[in-house]
Amino acid sequence: MLLVMQPMFDPIKIKPDFPTLRRKVNGKELVYLDSTATAQRPVQVIQAMDDYYNNYNASVHRGIYTISEEATDRYEKAREKIARFINARPQEVIFTRNATESLNLVAYAYGDANVTLSDSILSTQMEHHSNMVPWQELAKRKNAKLNYVMVNEEGFLKMDEFDGHLLKKPKIAAFTHASNVLGTINPVREMVKKAHEAGAVAVVDGAQSVPHMKVDVKELDCDFFAFSGHKMLGPTGIGVLYGKEGILDRMEPFLTGGSMIREVTLEYSKWADLPSKFEAGTPAIAEAIGLGAAVDYLNKLGMADVRTHEIGLTKYALEKLNGFGGMRIYGPKDAAQKEGVISFLQEGVHPHDAASLLDEQGIAVRAGHHCAHPLMMRYNVPATLRASVYVYNSKTDIDKLLEALKVVEAVLKK
Amino acid sequence: MDIYRENVLDHYKNPRNFGKMGSPDAKYYDTNPLCGDEIEIQLKISGGKVTEVMFQGQGCAISQASASILTEKLIGMGLADAMKIEKEQITDWLGTELTPSRLKCALLSLMVAKAAINEFEKKG
Numbered sequence: 001m002l003l004v005m006q007p008m009f010d011p012i013k014i015k016p017d018f019p020t021l022r023r024k025v026n027g028k029e030l031v032y033l034d035s036t037a038t039a040q041r042p043v044q045v046i047q048a049m050d051d052y053y054n055n056y057n058a059s060v061h062r063g064i065y066t067i068s069e070e071a072t073d074r075y076e077k078a079r080e081k082i083a084r085f086i087n088a089r090p091q092e093v094i095f096t097r098n099a100t101e102s103l104n105l106v107a108y109a110y111g112d113a114n115v116t117l118s119d120s121i122l123s124t125q126m127e128h129h130s131n132m133v134p135w136q137e138l139a140k141r142k143n144a145k146l147n148y149v150m151v152n153e154e155g156f157l158k159m160d161e162f163d164g165h166l167l168k169k170p171k172i173a174a175f176t177h178a179s180n181v182l183g184t185i186n187p188v189r190e191m192v193k194k195a196h197e198a199g200a201v202a203v204v205d206g207a208q209s210v211p212h213m214k215v216d217v218k219e220l221d222c223d224f225f226a227f228s229g230h231k232m233l234g235p236t237g238i239g240v241l242y243g244k245e246g247i248l249d250r251m252e253p254f255l256t257g258g259s260m261i262r263e264v265t266l267e268y269s270k271w272a273d274l275p276s277k278f279e280a281g282t283p284a285i286a287e288a289i290g291l292g293a294a295v296d297y298l299n300k301l302g303m304a305d306v307r308t309h310e311i312g313l314t315k316y317a318l319e320k321l322n323g324f325g326g327m328r329i330y331g332p333k334d335a336a337q338k339e340g341v342i343s344f345l346q347e348g349v350h351p352h353d354a355a356s357l358l359d360e361q362g363i364a365v366r367a368g369h370h371c372a373h374p375l376m377m378r379y380n381v382p383a384t385l386r387a388s389v390y391v392y393n394s395k396t397d398i399d400k401l402l403e404a405l406k407v408v409e410a411v412l413k414k
Numbered sequence: 415m416d417i418y419r420e421n422v423l424d425h426y427k428n429p430r431n432f433g434k435m436g437s438p439d440a441k442y443y444d445t446n447p448l449c450g451d452e453i454e455i456q457l458k459i460s461g462g463k464v465t466e467v468m469f470q471g472q473g474c475a476i477s478q479a480s481a482s483i484l485t486e487k488l489i490g491m492g493l494a495d496a497m498k499i500e501k502e503q504i505t506d507w508l509g510t511e512l513t514p515s516r517l518k519c520a521l522l523s524l525m526v527a528k529a530a531i532n533e534f535e536k537k538g
Contacts, residue, residue, distance in 0.1 A: 350474035352449050356417055356516060369448065382450025411418055412475060414427050 007309035009301050011394040017042040017297075018392050028362025031397045036180050036341050036388035037366055038230045039211065041294070045233060048293035049286040060285055061259065061276070075285050078292025079275070082240060085295045086225070087216040091274040092248065094241040095283055099207040100130040102226035102241035103174070105278065106203055107134035109254040110224070110247070114201075115142045115171045122170040122200065124149040124157055125378055126179045126186075129371045131205040131226075135174055149175070151378055155182040155331035155338075162191065166198035173200040177209035181370045181386065182331030183314070183338035185209070192222045201247070207231055211390070212310055212339050214303040217242050229287065233391075234294035238287035241278070248274050255280040298391075306391055310340040313389045317342055317398045324405065330379055340389035343370070346405065351385045354408045361404040417510045418475065425479035430486050435468045440534035444526045451477040451519055453526045455485070459534055464488045464496060467527075474519050476512070481523035483507045493531050499524055 015021055018040040023030055032040060058068040060075045076090070083090045096102045115121060115138060123135050125148050139146040147165045149157050157175070166173070173195035178185045188204055195202040204222040209215055211232035217225050224247075229238040243251075253260055253271055260280040263270040271277045298306065315335035321327050326347035332338040346354055355367035366386040369376045376382065387401060438456035445452045451473030458466035467485040471478060487507065488496055504520050505512055512520055 350449075352474045352516070352519065353418075353476070356476075360416065382448075411423065412426075 007305040007312070009305055009309070009391070011309065011392055012396075014042075014301070015392045015394075017044065019043060019046070021392060025362045025364070026360050031363045031400050033387040033389065033393065033397060033401060034364050034366045035211075035231070035390035035393075036208065036370075036386065038236070039233050039390055040392060041230075041233055041235065041290075042297055044297050045235065045290045045293045049235060049290040052286045052289050059282055071285060074289050074292070075283070078288045078295075081292045081295045085215075085299070086210065086242060087218050088242050089245060092242055092245050094243065094248070094275045094278040095288055096226075096239040096241050096278075097237055097284070098228040098230070098239035099205060099226040100228075100239075102224075102239050103131055103203070103205065104134050105241055105254040106172075106174075106224050106226070106243075107138045109251050109278075110201065111135075111138040111172060112141065113252060115139075115144050117143045118145070120145040120147055120165075120168045120170040122147050122149070122162075122165045122168075122173040122175075122195075124162075124175050125151045125374050126157060126182070126184065127174075127176055127372070127374075128180050128205065128207070129373070130207070131174055131176055131203075132374070135172070144171075148374075151182075151375065154333075155179070155184045157184075157186060159187075163194065166194055166200070169198055170195075170200045172203060173198075174203040174205070176205040176207075177215070178212070178339045178341075179331070179372075179375075180208050180341065181343050181372050181375050181384070183341035183343075184332055185213075185338060188222070189220050192220055196221070208339060208341070211298075213307045223247055229291040229294065232291075232294055233297055234291035235284075235287045238284045238291050240291075245274065248278070253277050253280065257281055259283070301391060309391065310389060311335045313393060313395065313398065314338065314340045314342065316395055317387065317389070317401075320398055320402050324402065326409075330384060340393075341386065342388070343384040343386045345381065345384055346408065348414060349408060349412050351383045353412055354385055354405070357408045357411060358401070358404050361400075361407060363401055363404050365401070417508075417512060417516065419509055421483075421509050422475065422479045425482040426475040429469075429478060429482040431468050431482070431489075432470065433468050434470060435466060438468075440530040442526050442530035442533060444522065444529065446473070446477070446518060446522050449474065449477075449519065451522050453477065453481050453523045455481070455523065455526045455530050457488075457527075457530050457534070459493065462493055464491050464493070469523065471523075473522075476508075476516055476519040477522050480504055480508055480520040481526075484523045484527060488527060493535070496531055497528055499528075 056067040056070040192202040203224040206227040210227040225242040230236040257280040330343040351367040439459040441456040443454040453471035
């Protein structure tokens, strides 16, 4: 007997929590299918940030006065929530601007100190530019060699190539947990284990996984894990770098200045303990508090249920798109092996035309290269359409997309 | 907003002056790497005027339709006047307003035509 898992929450009931989803676009109710780029934010997150600005707006870790103490308390509580969310310790959670900054922090502060001439670094063809360009730049600075694991036709990493490159004993192996284009979920736990056996430090880009599934960094055993707040119902301008305490402790800081010091004289400075050592300057206080509220929201839904909901919706969307005719779909065919991200092309229709016509019907999808030029080249396309789902999307949204794609076909087919 | 008006779709589906000519006096090819639009324009020039235009390319409807419309407008136009065509003129011809992200699709052919004329004038 086939058991169909049902999530415990109803996407249609929670949708009113997201103010932007209440608006109309071009006279039509907005159908938002671009959460892979950035998620919508619930009122709970917006209110948490408003509350800071309205009631205890002050700098953190500073004043011996009430509102600064309150700000510090909420800022650090947000860190604790996020730490629990990924099973890390609070001192292992570094606030950054986004996943991109987190990965740059590793490339500069860890990479520059540990990679030298003729060393190798390993990345993959599947990466978002944020987990590719920093390693290219590191390789350039150090005259090191950067190798890539290629992607097969079905949208999976070629694991024999991963094994092969590990024989070269790379200093760093950096790979994504889930592809922002194909949706492919990589076997990260196994990849981290193999990277460690080869003596590499394992850096995981979790920007597309943390919002959509239960992530346990201790279980994954990765050394670094990066993600962004805005893709997980939180605000823009806040991201996280998780790092194993032992490694972070041995590292020199990335940015220097205020907040990250223990002692400063005219001649020398000493660094603060973790996590402050990596948080120079006044941080994004409201944004950190907002991200804490986003974590509360996701915890209330339950990450297992979020994943169940997305598998169901992805399966539905894949079936509908496959049944449409003349659709080329990129990435894994099985919803259980991927996230709620579907890249596709409509035969004879340029994705930018399709996206413009969908927008006229109130539907927001992404058209473009998705910050993954090498992956686009892999499939020999300049761009694709990408529809992605999250907690507030329902089958109705997929049905509306399919109806609108019929209009696109009718208008543009030669 | 309704960018896919009858006129735009007509030029997209039935492009004018599409193809190659025997021995052009000037030609230029360029792409919009971010979206993959490609346009080549060939010109016959005589007495400081464009006498014939052909274009080839592939890409989105906006890029191809605006190229087709441009070729019609260029025939008989003086080179100096062609170099003065601005983006407002292109959106006028298309009969629609474009968002900034789609404007670059519409302007590729104009850029290519001006580059072809520039090459011609450099050759003297």
